[in-house]
Amino acid sequence: MNFSFNARNVVVALVVLGLSLLPVYSALSGNIFILTLFTRIVIFALAAASLNLIMGYGGMMSFGHAAYLGIGGYAVGILAFEGIGSGFIQWPVAVAASALYGLVIGALSLRTRGVYFIMITLAFAQMAFYIASGLSRYGGDDGLTIYKRSDFGGLINLSNRVQFYYLCLGCLFGGIYLIWRIVNSRFGMVVQGIRSNEQRMQAIGYHANRYRLVCFVISGMICGLAGALLANNTDFISPAGMYWTRSGELMVMVVFGGMGSLFGPVIGTIVFLLLEEVLSQFTEYWALIMGPLLLLIVLFARGGIMGLLGRMSRD
Amino acid sequence: MKTAFWLAGVAALALAQPAFAGDTIKIGFVSTFSGPTAVIGNDMRNSFELALDHLGRKMGGKPVEVIYEDDGQKPDVGKQKTEKLIQSDKVDFIAGYIWSNVLLASLKTAVDAKTFLISANAGPSQLAGELCSPYVFSTSWQNDQTPQAMGLYMNQKGVKSVFLIGPNYAAGKDMLAGVKSTFKGEVVGEEYTVWPSQLDFSAELTKAKNSKAESIFVFYPGAAGVQFLNQYAQAGIKAQMPLYTAFTVDELSLPLQKDNAIGVPGAQEWVNDLPNAENKRFVEDYRKKYTGLRPTYYGAQAYDAAQLINSAVVAVKGDTDKKDAMKAEMEKANFKSLRGPFKYGNNHIPIQNFYLQDVVKGADGELSLKTVATIVKDDQDRFHDKCPMK
C-alpha cells in the first residue's frame, strides 16, 4: 500500500489509532461505558466489512446478512447451553455453520441477479429467523442467556472488558487484512472482473458463479465470527437480532461509509451507531433527523463518507 | 467530514458525564419510548413521574434523578441501555421493563453489578423460578398468574369447553398454559399465530367457529388485541361463542376497540376503580396532570415501583450502599400499593389478588374498565418452588 498524505488516509489512520487507544482513554477517564459501546461498534464493523466484501467488491447485494450474526451467535449460545464452554470448539463451529449456510443459500441464490438476488437472500434470512423463533428448547422467541463467555483456557479472558475489546479489535483488523489480501489476489481480481463484466469473464473461461459462491461463503464466515463475538458481548442471543431490519442496518453502515473501500464500512459503522446513540440522547424523535440525513447522503454524497473524503483529497 | 468529528466529540462528551454519587438518588428507567408500543412506555413514565411528584421528588431526604432510556423493544438495545445506566450513570436502582425478552437479556448485567432491578411489567417464568435473584423485585406478576385467574373464573361461570388462541412466542405460550392449568372443562382446540407479523386472524376464527367449542380464550396485547376484537366482532359469533381474555383489553387499547370491547371480561391485578385511597388519588391526579389520558396497569405498576424504591431508600435514610438493609426492607413490601396490600413470595414476585374486569359505558358515553369481582385471593405463582432463595 502506498501511503499518501491525503484526507482519506489521515482519517483512516486516526480511526485506527483512536480505536487502538480507546481502552487507555476509558481507563484514564473512568468511563467504562464508552468501552462497552465501542466493543459493540467494532463487532458490527466486522460484520459490515464482511458484507462489503460481497457488496462492494463482488457486486452481490445481500439483504440477509443478519442471518450469519444469528447463526454465529446461536452456535455459541447453544453449545454453551449444552455444556460445551470451550471457545476452541464454539468459534470454529460458528464459522463452519455460517460457511455451510452460505454454501447452500449461495448456491441457490446465485442463480438470480439484481433485485431478485436481494429478495432471495432476504427470504432465506427470514426462514432462518423463523427457525430460530421455533427453537423452544433454546428460548424460542425470548432468546437464550449465555451465562459463561467462551473459554479459551488461560489464553485470554473474555469477561475482562479490555481483553475482550482488544480481541474484537484484533478480529476486525484481521478481517480487514484478510479482505485486503483477497481483494488484491488473483481470485479477488476475477471476482471484481465478474462484477463489472460477467459475460466477458465467462468468455475468457472463468466459471463466474463458482468464484461468486466462494466469495459469498468467505463473507458469511467472517460475519459468523462477528456473530460469535456479538453473542459473547451481549451474553445473550435471540431471533430479534436476525430480523430483516438488522440486515438493512448493516447495508446502511456499508453504504454510509463507502462501498468498495476497505475502511469505509468501519467508518460507516462508527458514524451510524454513534449518531444513533447521540441523537437518541437529544431527542426521542431521532429518526426524524436520521431518516432525511440518510436520504441526503444518498443524494449528495455518492460513495459515502469515504467517497466524500476522496473528493476532498482531489480538490 | 468535519461534522463526523464534531459528532464524535459531542458523543464523547455526552458519554463522559462524570459520576458523582452520594448526594442524589439515581434511578434508571428502561422502557419502550419509540415505535408502535411507545404508548406503553409513555404511560409508565407518566406514572413514575407522578409517583415522584407525590413523593415531593425526594427519597430519604435526597433529591431524585431519573434517567429514562428507550429499549426500542429490542433485547440487545435494552441490554446496552442497562449497561450504560449501570456503568456510565452509576444508578442506584434500575426499573421498568415491559418485555420478557428485553428483561431476560438485561438481567445478568444488573445482577452481576448488584444493582437492584425492579420489573414493573415483564414476568417470565424464569424470573420467578431458576433466575430469581436477591437484587430483583417485581411490582407486576408472573405471566401465568393472570390467565390462571381467568381459567378459575371460567370454571365459576360453568364454561364447559374452550378454544384457545394466542401468539406464538414465550409469553403467548405461558398464557395458554396458564389457562389450561386451572380450567377444568375441555380444551377443544389450541392455535398459535405468528408473532408479531400476523395481521389476519380469519383462519383461526373460522376454525374456532367450526370447532363447536362453547367459548374462546385469547391473549393479544396491544395493537393485536384491537385487530382481534375487530375481526371477532365482524365474524358475528359474539352471541354463540363468548370471549374470555388476558391482557387484551386495557385503557390503551380501549379507545381503539370501542364498543367491540363491551362485555369482554379480563383478569387483572389492578383496575382503575379499586377502592383504596392511594389508588383514587393516583387516578385523579393522573387524569388531571395528563389530560385526555387514563392510567393503565402498566402505569400503576411503575407507580408502585417508585414507591417500593422509596421504601428502601427511606429505611436506610438515603445511604444506598446498605444493600442488605434495602433488600430486607423491600421484601416486606412496606408501602401503600395501588392494588391494595400484598406480600412478596420467596422469589420477590407479589402474592396478590386478581380481579375480574369488564368494560362499561358511562353516562357520558365514555368507555371505561370496571372491577366486577375478586376472582382469586392471595395467589402465588406456580414457579416459586424452583427459586433457590428461601
Added chain:
Amino acid sequence: MLVLVEQSLNGLQFGLLLFLLAAGLTLVFGIMDFVNLAHGSLYMMGAYFAATFVAWTGSFVFGIVLALGATLLLGIVLEYVALRHLYGRDHLDQVLATFGLILFFNDAVRLIWGPAGLALPLPAWLTVPVQIMPGVSYPAYRLSIIAVALAVAAMLYVVVMRTRIGMLIRAGASNREMIGALGINIKLLFTLVFGLGAALAGLAGLMQAPILTVQIGMGENILILAFVIIVIGGIGSIRGAFLAAIFVGMIDTLGRAFLPDLLRKVLSSAAASTAAPALSSMLIYLLMAIVLVVRPEGLFPAAKR
C-alpha cells in the same frame, strides 16, 4: 367442505388486499426501475388519513375519498421533491434513501398523531355477517374488500391494456429509453404513475384499517409480503402480481388453517402446535425461494430489456 369454502374466501380476501399494495409497487418498480421501500409508509399514511378524515367528516365514504386524494397528493409531492432524483441510480441507493423515508414517516406520524394508533370504525351496514350459502356466513366488510379489489384489478387491466397511457406504461416497463426518445413527456408520466401507485397503497391501507390496525410501523411487515409477491410474479407485471398475490394469500391462510392438523397426525400435539406457525410463516418465503430457483426472474417476467 364448508370450512374449506370459508377458509378459501379468507385466503382470497387476504390475497386481494395484498394485491392492492403490490400493484402500485410493481408499477413503480417496473416502469421507473425504482425500489420504493417507502411504499409501506404510503400505505400507513392512507390509513391515518382515512381515520382522520372519517372522524372529521363523520362520513365513512366521504372520508375515504378525501384520504385517497390526500395520499395521491402526498405521493406526487414526494416524487417531485425527493424521489425523482433517484431514478437511474443504483437499486441500493434507492433502498437506502427510501429506508430513510420510512424512519422519517414513522416518527412524523408519532409526532402528529401520537404513538397510540387510531381507530377507523365501520358504518353499521358493513359490520353484519352475510349469508353467502347455506351454512356459510361471511363478514360483509371482507366481502366488500374482495369486491373493491377485484374492481381495481379490472380497472388496472383496462387502463394498462386498453388505453394510451397504459400503452406508454407497458412500453416504459419494457424499454424506458425508447419512449423517452419517442418524445413522450416521461417526467410527467413517471409522476403520474408514482401518484397512482401511492393512491393504490393508500387504498390498501385504508381498506385494511377496519379489520387490522392503524398504527406506526404497520407498513413494514406487509411491505415485505408485497415485495415477495412482485418478485414471485415477475417485476413490472400486473398480471403476475395479481396471480402471485392470490397465491400467497391462499398459501398463508390455508397453511395456517390446515397445517397444524396435518402435523398433529405426524408429530405429538405439543410439538405440532409450536412447529406449525413457524412452518406456515416460512411457507411464503419457501415458495419465493423455490420460484426464484426454478425461474430466476419470477413467474411472468416483463419483456427483456
